[in-house]
Amino acid sequence: MEKQIRELMTITNGIPATDGDGVKMTRVIGSPELNMLDPFLLFDVFESDQAGDYIGGFPAHPHRGFETVTYLLAGKMRHKDSAGHEGVIEAGGVQWMTAGRGVIHSEMPEQEAGLLQGFQLWINLPAKDKLSPAAYQEYAANEIALEQHDNGTRINVVSGTTNKGTIGPVVNNITRPIYLDINLPQDQQFEQAVTMTSNSFVFVIEGELQVGTKKRALASRQLGILRDGDTVQFTAKHQSRLLLIAAEALNEPVARGGPFVMNTREEVMQAFEDYQNNQLIGV
Numbered sequence: 001m002e003k004q005i006r007e008l009m010t011i012t013n014g015i016p017a018t019d020g021d022g023v024k025m026t027r028v029i030g031s032p033e034l035n036m037l038d039p040f041l042l043f044d045v046f047e048s049d050q051a052g053d054y055i056g057g058f059p060a061h062p063h064r065g066f067e068t069v070t071y072l073l074a075g076k077m078r079h080k081d082s083a084g085h086e087g088v089i090e091a092g093g094v095q096w097m098t099a100g101r102g103v104i105h106s107e108m109p110e111q112e113a114g115l116l117q118g119f120q121l122w123i124n125l126p127a128k129d130k131l132s133p134a135a136y137q138e139y140a141a142n143e144i145a146l147e148q149h150d151n152g153t154r155i156n157v158v159s160g161t162t163n164k165g166t167i168g169p170v171v172n173n174i175t176r177p178i179y180l181d182i183n184l185p186q187d188q189q190f191e192q193a194v195t196m197t198s199n200s201f202v203f204v205i206e207g208e209l210q211v212g213t214k215k216r217a218l219a220s221r222q223l224g225i226l227r228d229g230d231t232v233q234f235t236a237k238h239q240s241r242l243l244l245i246a247a248e249a250l251n252e253p254v255a256r257g258g259p260f261v262m263n264t265r266e267e268v269m270q271a272f273e274d275y276q277n278n279q280l281i282g283v
Contacts (some may be wrong), residue, residue, distance in 0.1 A: 006200065006229035010034075011222050011279035014045065020107075021056025024048060028203070028223045030122070036200050037225060037248040038173050041061050041066060041261055042122035043106040043202070045221075047116040057108035062101035064271045065130040065261040067123040067172075069179070070095045070107065071158065073205075075116035081105035083134050085277035092141025093178075094158050098168045102274065119203075119243070121179075127263050129174055136222055139169045151188045156181040160246075175247040182244060184209075184236040192244060193231045200226045207240025258264070 014028035023046065028034065030042035048054055070077065071094045079095055080086040080105040082086040089095050097103070098116065109116055124136060125132075144164075145157040145214065159170035160178030176195070184190055184207075194200055202224045209218045211226070211234045218224040218234075226232060233246060256259065257268035 003233075004196075004229040005213050005231050005233050006194070006226035007214050007220060008224045009218040009227045010216060010225040011134065012225075013222055017044070018063075020058030021157045023056060023058065024053040026221075034223075036124075036254065037201060038123040038251065039247050040121065040199070040201070040245070041124050041254075041256070042120070043201075043203070043223070044120045046119075047115070047117040051111075052138075054109055057104065058106060059108070060104055060106045061259055062104045062275050063097075063259050064102040065267075065273075066099060067279060068095075068097045068099065068127050069121040069123065070097075070118065071121075071179075071181070074117075074119035075114060075248075076110035077109050077118075078110045078118075080108075081134075081224070085136055087111060087138055089138070090140065093146060094137075094139050094144065095172065096137040096159070096172070098125070098132065098135040099133045099208060100129070100269070102279075103134040103277075104275075110255075116209055121245065122131045122260070122261075123175055123177065123247060124250055124252075124254065124261060125174065127252060130262060133240055137170050143169055145169060151187055152185040153181075154183040163191060166278050175246040175250070178202050178245065181240050183274070184234075184240045184242070186236055189235045193230060194246045195248065196228065196249050198246045200232060200244070202232070202234065203243045203245070204224065205241040205243065207242070207248075208237040209234045209240055210237055210244065252274040 014026040017027040025044045030041045148153040149280035157168040158179035159168040249252040
């Protein structure tokens with residue numbers, strides 16, 4: 001069967017934003033420019049070597065109804081929560097948290113100087129899983145699967161399975177996400193199979209890509225939403241690094257209220273009530 005290559009549909013640069021205790025970032029998904037891409041609710045990019053941009057971190061705050069994925073390229077962040085879980089995410093590491101019915105957590109820089117660079121992604125949960133117990137998957141850089149090609153391509157496989165069969169350590173049978181950090185040499189092409197029922201995007205960390213058979217350009221710091229198809233294909237115009245992320249669309253109603261994402265407004269109000277009554281504990 002002939003491949004159906006996903007073409008580049010929309011390009012967005014995101015908007016400057018602050019969150020937590022004044023942490024500066026670029027909000028690429030979850031902004032007025034791009035509200036969501038089912039099941040992706042939010043995608044933040046943070047990068048600064050100025051401590052004042054990030055030192056306030058993200059003091060204790062609640063979540064319910066979705067997953068948060070924190071992936072660092074540089075620096076350290078300490079995570080601590082109401083379920084008694086604590087750990088440090090370092091460069092190249094990932095924390096994949098399923099908030100489920102609820103958790104209160106903090107994410108604070110474990111450094112007072114230097115570069116802090118990374119991403120936070122929010123992935124929605126279907127109605128049947130929104131009140132599940134909180135869960136965590138944490139992996140250091142040396143636990144992330146690495147795939148290397150003869151042409152110099154290097155892929156850190158956080159989640160999902162590559163075309164060559166490399167499997168990422170994060171297991172998620174809900175939205176079956178693919179999360180790849182790809183280093184692609186100049187003029188080299190990369191392909192990845194995805195399901196027809198998934199949504200996918202590419203974020204260029206550095207370099208420039210030509211996407212799909214139409215070779216549409218996607219530049220550094222841009223996010224490209226891809227059309228339907230079963231194959232993602234792109235070529236590096238220059239030496240490039242990028243994230244390729246895909247997951248199954250849920251096609252369910254979404255009701256958002258700050259840190260809570262449910263299916264109805266009534267469920268969001270219940271989450272606020274549970275939080276106020278100290279019933280949002282993640283167990």
